[in-house]
Every structure is written in C-alpha cells, then in structure tokens.
Amino acid sequence: MxxxxxxxxxxxxxxxxxxxxxxxxxxxxxxxxxxxxxxxxxRTFGFITDTGYPDLWVMDRKVQFIDDTKPMQDTRLYRVRGVEGVQWAVPLYKGIIRARLPDGTFQNCNVIGIDDASLTGGPPNMVTGTLSDLRQADGVIVDQVGARGRLARPVLDAEGKPVLDEKGKPKTNPLKVGDVLELNDKRAIVVGICRVQRTFQSQPVIYTTYSRATSFAPRERRLMSFVCVEAKDKPADPALAAEHIKALAARIERETGLLALTPSEFSWKTVVYFMKFTxxxxxxxxxxxxxxxxxxxxxxxxxxxxxxxxxxxxxxxxxxxxxxxxxxxxxxxxxxxxxxxxxxxxxxxxxxxxxxxxxxxxxxxxxxxxxxxxxxxxxxxxxxxxxxxxxxxxxxxxxxxxx
Amino acid sequence: MTTAMSKPASSTHPQRGELAVHAKGVTKHYGKGDNKVLALRGVDLEIAYGELMMLVGPSGCGKTTLISVIAGILDRDEGELSVFGNDYAKQGQRIKTLWRGANIGFVFQQFNLLPTLTAAENAAVPLMILGESRASAVKKAKDMMSRVGLESKFNSLPSQLSGGQQQRVAIARALVHQPKLIVCDEPTSALDATTGHAVLRLLKGVALQEDRALVIVTHDSRIFGFADRVATMDDGKIVTIGKPSEVMQ
Incomplete structure (x- = not known):
C-alpha cells in the first residue's frame, strides 16, 4: 500500500x-x-578567534564581552607572570581610536596593540607585507576590508576637490602600504594589509605594537586591555590539557583577583552578552x-x-x-x-x-x-x-x- | 413470495443454495435522544450462495444501512447476523476490517477509483491491501480487466475513462481478490440505460458464481429482471421479498 x-x-x-x-x-x-x-x-568574538594563540585571556573582572575593555595597570602583567604555571604572558591593547582621513573626516578604528618583543597575537592572514614590518617606525597593519572601505582615500583633482564616479559618489583608492594615517593626531605608516574576520561593529581593524598603540591612545592611567597567557607544561592529551589550563585559570584568578578565561569561555561570554542585552x-x-x-x-x-x-x-x-x-x-x-x-x-x-x-x-x-x-x-x-x-x-x- | 433456502453453509466449498448471509431481527439506529432515527427495525434476510439479491425501496428506507451492516462497515444494534458463518459482533474493529478486505468486494455508486492510479493499478488495490506485491497484483488485475472487456485500458487514468468503463474497472476491482460476497451500491445510477444493462450483464456473468453471493442496492426498476430475488424495503423493514416478476406486480 x-x-x-x-x-x-x-x-x-x-x-x-x-x-x-x-x-x-x-x-x-x-x-x-x-x-x-x-x-x-x-562576528562578536571574531577577534578572539583571530588572536587564537593564548591559552587564557586575563582581564578585569568587570569585563562583559570582548569589546567591553576595562583597562588595567601594567603592573598586573607582572603579577600574572608571577603565577606558577605561566609559560609566558604578554599585554594586549584593544581600543577605539579616531583616524583622520585626508579629506578631513574621522573614522573610528579598532586598534590592536600586540606585544612589542614577540609580536604574538598579530593578524591571522597577511595580504601585503609581513608581521615583522610592524618593527618599522610608526608602522601599522590595516585590515583589507577597512583599507578598501572606510579608510580608502578619496581621489582628488588638481584643485584638491573629490573626483566623482558615474553614480555621483566620490571615487576612492584603497589604502596601501606606504600611505600615512593620522591616529589621534599621531602619524602612522601603513606597512601591511591583513585579512581578519569581520567584526560585529565592522570598524576598520589596525594592528600595531603595544607600546605604539598606547602612544596613539588618549592618555590614561590604565591602558592594558588584556593579558594573554600561555600555560607551562601542557599535557599532550587535549582533555588533560584543558584541565591543566582550567587549574591555571583558577590560580591566576585567586592570586591576582583578575578574571581568566579560555578563548572558548570568553567567546561564549561575549555571545551571551549580545544575546542577553541586544x-x-x-x-x-x-x-x-x-x-x-x-x-x-x-x-x-x-x-x-x-x-x-x-x-x-x-x-x-x-x-x-x-x-x-x-x-x-x-x-x-x-x-x-x-x-x-x-x-x-x-x-x-x-x-x-x-x-x-x-x-x-x-x-x-x-x-x-x-x-x-x-x-x-x-x-x-x-x-x-x-x-x-x-x-x-x-x-x-x-x-x-x-x- | 419466495422464501430463501434455509440450509446453512456446510463446507469451505459452499454450493448454490447454501446460506451466505443470515440476518434476523437486525436493528440499527443513528443519532441520540430526540435526534435518534431508527434506520433498521428488525430486518430478517437470507441470501444464498450463487444468488443475486437486489434491495430496493424509496430513499431513506434503510437499504444502504442494511448493506453497510451486512458488509461489516456499520455495527448493528441488535439481532443476529451471520455472513459466511462469521459474526461481526465477536470481532474487533481491526479484525473485522481485515476480514472485510479478504471476503467482500465493493462496487460503489460513484466508482471511488483513485484518480492518480491507472485503471489496472486501481483494480489491483484489493490484492495490495491483502499484502500481494504490486507487480503480481497488477498482473492479476489486468487478467480481471480483460474479463470485463477493458484490455485496452490498463494504463488509462480514471479521468480518461467513460462512466461505464470506470464502473467496469470498479467491478474488476471488486472481483480481483475472489471475494465471497459482492456488495454493489446503485451500480447503474450514474450510467445510461444501455451501459447500466451492460454492467449488470457483466456482474451477473462474471461476478456471480456458485460460491459467491451478490447484493445490489438499486432504485433502477429497469434492472430488477437481473435479480434472482428482490427484497423491497420500507421504513427500515423488508416488506416483500420474492422473484422480480412477483415484486414488479
């Protein structure tokens, strides 16, 4: 039937x-x-995925999601480094800094400052240039979408007026290596173009060294957003390694009073925030x-x-x-x-x-x-x-x- | 008035004259309280193997209710009913349905062919209900369709057939699984006189056998002559029963 x-x-x-x-x-x-x-x-935790390397993200206990940075004193870095089981710990700056475009308009950019010495935590994919180019004076690496879009430079005619395309919109040229940006009135030179995951706010992402990022940022007593930590002597077995990292996180929290989260925990915390408050x-x-x-x-x-x-x-x-x-x-x-x-x-x-x-x-x-x-x-x-x-x-x- | 033969069915190979259907004092009502309607008021009826019995009478007299009870589609309220020695009252709904599928063939007024199945597939449905494979069922159905003169219409859809052809497919469907009782509800009412007579000739010629009984409900007095006996019903009772010539008078 x-x-x-x-x-x-x-x-x-x-x-x-x-x-x-x-x-x-x-x-x-x-x-x-x-x-x-x-x-x-x-996209809300795209930056965490891109950064990838640390076993733990250490931050102020009041941080609610990845973009909600609560700057810490640099001395916190040393306290974290002093916790038993920490292989290494590096500072990370993450903040919004205004870039001034050649036509006089401003564009908020997501500036990431990575450890000067090791350059760990840099962009996952380089399109032009290399990560070590960041060691050049005033060097910054700009993400491809930002370079083609919001940070693109207007094409000017001989009189300095914007040239319009057939639709009446100003023509632009993508930002390229060698171009100069003004970040919070400070000079920055593009030394590379990278590809990153799109962020939730879709702001241009600019990578530079930690010290340079903090020099771009408005002066504040506390500037360090996160401490990225690698655990020492991790077991090869993933399950045991996870336990090992959790134990280290607990130790860091106990000894420093900060919050230590694995990348997946931090990602989920970010997602939960967006789900709860948007x-x-x-x-x-x-x-x-x-x-x-x-x-x-x-x-x-x-x-x-x-x-x-x-x-x-x-x-x-x-x-x-x-x-x-x-x-x-x-x-x-x-x-x-x-x-x-x-x-x-x-x-x-x-x-x-x-x-x-x-x-x-x-x-x-x-x-x-x-x-x-x-x-x-x-x-x-x-x-x-x-x-x-x-x-x-x-x-x-x-x-x-x-x- | 002719009385039915009262010899009960005696073996698995019944002979003409043995009782196929025996009903005594059968009652059936519809509705409840003030809306209660008595459709059958103590019906006595005997149908023998090899007999073509017609149930006639005005609309609402209980003909359709009676064949529904005989076919096990409706449950009786009271009285005795034996169909080939089987008492539906002792069967559960599922067993009764399965029994009906194996032992009764139906020819409906509106044919009720499945519109998306070919004529041969429609005729094969009772065999498929009994669990036979599609290929085998369709093969047997084609044989049966050839017997009712539809060998050129195996792959036609019902919508491509005339009313008479559709009714012949329905007859093939009613016969394909070799049932012991064929129940026909107004089989000629949707057909013109010539086609109606052709269908009746077919029913009598192909369907009626010594080990099988036919019950036909009809309004159509032009076909009474095909019956062995005609039972006239009125107000839920059988008022006369006899040979067609007697009833016609």
Missing amino acids: NFVAIKMLVGDRAKYLGIILGIAFAAMLITQQASIFVGLMT GIPINFGIAVVLGFLVGTAIAGQTFYQFTSDNIRQFGALKAMGVTNRRMLGMILLQSVIVGLVGYGLGVGAASGFAILAKNSELAFRLLPETLGITAAAITIICVLASLLSIIKVVRLEPAIVFK
Whole structure:
C-alpha cells in the first residue's frame, strides 16, 4: 500500500508541489535566518578567534564581552607572570581610536596593540607585507576590508576637490602600504594589509605594537586591555590539557583577583552578552518562528485539503479492508516524503544562498547543528501538518462511500 | 413470495443454495435522544450462495444501512447476523476490517477509483491491501480487466475513462481478490440505460458464481429482471421479498 500512498500524493501535482513548497520555504527561512544569526554571533568574538594563540585571556573582572575593555595597570602583567604555571604572558591593547582621513573626516578604528618583543597575537592572514614590518617606525597593519572601505582615500583633482564616479559618489583608492594615517593626531605608516574576520561593529581593524598603540591612545592611567597567557607544561592529551589550563585559570584568578578565561569561555561570554542585552536573538527568533508558522500553515492546510479532497477514496480504502493502522502508515509515509523533499530543497536553497553570500558582507555561518534544528522543526511541521489529516481519516466512517 | 433456502453453509466449498448471509431481527439506529432515527427495525434476510439479491425501496428506507451492516462497515444494534458463518459482533474493529478486505468486494455508486492510479493499478488495490506485491497484483488485475472487456485500458487514468468503463474497472476491482460476497451500491445510477444493462450483464456473468453471493442496492426498476430475488424495503423493514416478476406486480 506504500505504492498507493505515494501515487496518491505525487499524482496530485498541484497539491504535492504546494506542500513541498510550504515545507521548503520553512526549511529555507529557518536555516537562513538561523545561519545569519550564528554568523552575526560569530562576528562578536571574531577577534578572539583571530588572536587564537593564548591559552587564557586575563582581564578585569568587570569585563562583559570582548569589546567591553576595562583597562588595567601594567603592573598586573607582572603579577600574572608571577603565577606558577605561566609559560609566558604578554599585554594586549584593544581600543577605539579616531583616524583622520585626508579629506578631513574621522573614522573610528579598532586598534590592536600586540606585544612589542614577540609580536604574538598579530593578524591571522597577511595580504601585503609581513608581521615583522610592524618593527618599522610608526608602522601599522590595516585590515583589507577597512583599507578598501572606510579608510580608502578619496581621489582628488588638481584643485584638491573629490573626483566623482558615474553614480555621483566620490571615487576612492584603497589604502596601501606606504600611505600615512593620522591616529589621534599621531602619524602612522601603513606597512601591511591583513585579512581578519569581520567584526560585529565592522570598524576598520589596525594592528600595531603595544607600546605604539598606547602612544596613539588618549592618555590614561590604565591602558592594558588584556593579558594573554600561555600555560607551562601542557599535557599532550587535549582533555588533560584543558584541565591543566582550567587549574591555571583558577590560580591566576585567586592570586591576582583578575578574571581568566579560555578563548572558548570568553567567546561564549561575549555571545551571551549580545544575546542577553541586544534584541538580535528576538529579531531572528521572530523570523525563525514566522518561517515555522508559515511553513506549518501552508503545509498543514494543503495536506488537509489533499486529504479532504480524497476523503471518499480513503473511505473506499477503509471499506475495502485498509485498517486504521495502515492508513496511519500511509499518511505518515506521505508526510515523510514531503518532509524530506521539502527539507532538501529548503536547505539546498539556503546553502546556495551561503555560497552566493560567501564573499559578501553578509554574516552567514551554516553549522551542522543548524541543519539538525531545521530537521527537527520540519519534523514537527510534518507531524502537525499530517495530524489533522490523520485524525480525519482515522475517524472516517467507511460508510461514507455509500452516501 | 419466495422464501430463501434455509440450509446453512456446510463446507469451505459452499454450493448454490447454501446460506451466505443470515440476518434476523437486525436493528440499527443513528443519532441520540430526540435526534435518534431508527434506520433498521428488525430486518430478517437470507441470501444464498450463487444468488443475486437486489434491495430496493424509496430513499431513506434503510437499504444502504442494511448493506453497510451486512458488509461489516456499520455495527448493528441488535439481532443476529451471520455472513459466511462469521459474526461481526465477536470481532474487533481491526479484525473485522481485515476480514472485510479478504471476503467482500465493493462496487460503489460513484466508482471511488483513485484518480492518480491507472485503471489496472486501481483494480489491483484489493490484492495490495491483502499484502500481494504490486507487480503480481497488477498482473492479476489486468487478467480481471480483460474479463470485463477493458484490455485496452490498463494504463488509462480514471479521468480518461467513460462512466461505464470506470464502473467496469470498479467491478474488476471488486472481483480481483475472489471475494465471497459482492456488495454493489446503485451500480447503474450514474450510467445510461444501455451501459447500466451492460454492467449488470457483466456482474451477473462474471461476478456471480456458485460460491459467491451478490447484493445490489438499486432504485433502477429497469434492472430488477437481473435479480434472482428482490427484497423491497420500507421504513427500515423488508416488506416483500420474492422473484422480480412477483415484486414488479
């Protein structure tokens, strides 16, 4: 009877496509919105991922997320270095500094100051130049997106006026090695272009040495944002290494009064902050719920209509000896088929979207977990959509065929 | 008035004249309280193997309710009912449904063919319900369709067939699993007179066998002559039963 169930379903092409489209639409919307949400959340801790190397991030206890820096005195660095089990500890500056552009406008930049001596914590990918170029006087490395976008230099004519393109917008040239920037009225020379993960605020990212970054920054008594720590004598086994690092974190916290977090803990703390104190999850949640509801409504209504239109045929089948259990199996089979096809099409469309968005500014990160969540949602949609039909058919009196 | 033969079915290979259906004092009501309607008021009926019985009477007299009870689609309230020695009252819903699938063939007024299945696949449905593979079921269905004169319509969809052809597919479907009882509800009402007679000739010629009984509910007095006996119903009771010529008078 599976054959009969399948032919009943696919034979009515209009309704079959209607159900499939409803489910595919829901699957696509849920996957796409959830992936954009994940992409945005990933950007919130993009800097932590880029920095990569430290076992522990040590910071003021009041820090809530990566961009919420609470500067510490430099002496804290020495206290951390003094904790038993610390292989090395380096300072890190992270702050917003205004850059003055040649046309006189200002642009806030995310300035990262890395350890002068070791240059550890630099950008993950260099496009032009090398990390060691930072040792040149006033040297800075600018991220590619910032160099092409907000920090791009306007093209000026002989009279010093901006040249406009065909759309009437000022023409710009990307910032390049050798160009000069003004950071808080101090001279900085571009010595390299790097590629970093897009940040949540999408501000240009400028890497320089710690001492130079603190000289760019407005004078404050405390300037050190973080201390990056590498643990000594880590076991090779990942589980044991994790325990070892956790023990070191506890020791640092106990002995310095600071907060010590692993990169994943700090990333999660950042995500939790954004989820808790911004409307982002609610906005995306609404879109996901909307996709779920619309998908359920379309699929449910069409599936029910399909059953209603075939009710005499279902009645005839019951009269001819099809039990309720088998009828249930037939409807569930139909439901599984439309669920699988709809899920495949929806997730496929979302994946296509991901491929198209790969080089765009859109935050899109498709995780296996998202596919699992979508699959669960589609399962629920299919169960809900078929439930009304199942109730209708199970309650159906086969005597209907004689009416 | 002719009385039915009262010899009970004696073996797994019943002979013409043995009882296929025995109903005594069967009652059935619909609704509750003030809305309660008595559809059957103590029906007595016997149908023998090899017999074509027609149930006739005005609308609402209980004909359809009676064949629904005989076919095990509706439960009776009171009375005795034995169909090939089987008492539905002693069966659960599932067993009754399975039994119905194996022993009863249906021909409906509106044909009730599945619109997305071909004619041969439609005719094969009862065999597939009984668990036979699709290929084998369709092969047997094609044989049966050839017997009802539809050998050129195996792959046609119901929408591509005339009313008479659809009813012949329905007859093939009712016969394909060799049931012992064929129940037909107004099989000619959707057909013109010529096609209706052709369908009845087919039913009588192909479906009626010594080990099988046919019950046909109809309004169509033009086909009474095909019956062995005609039972006239009124207000939930059988008021006359006899040969067609007797009832026609």
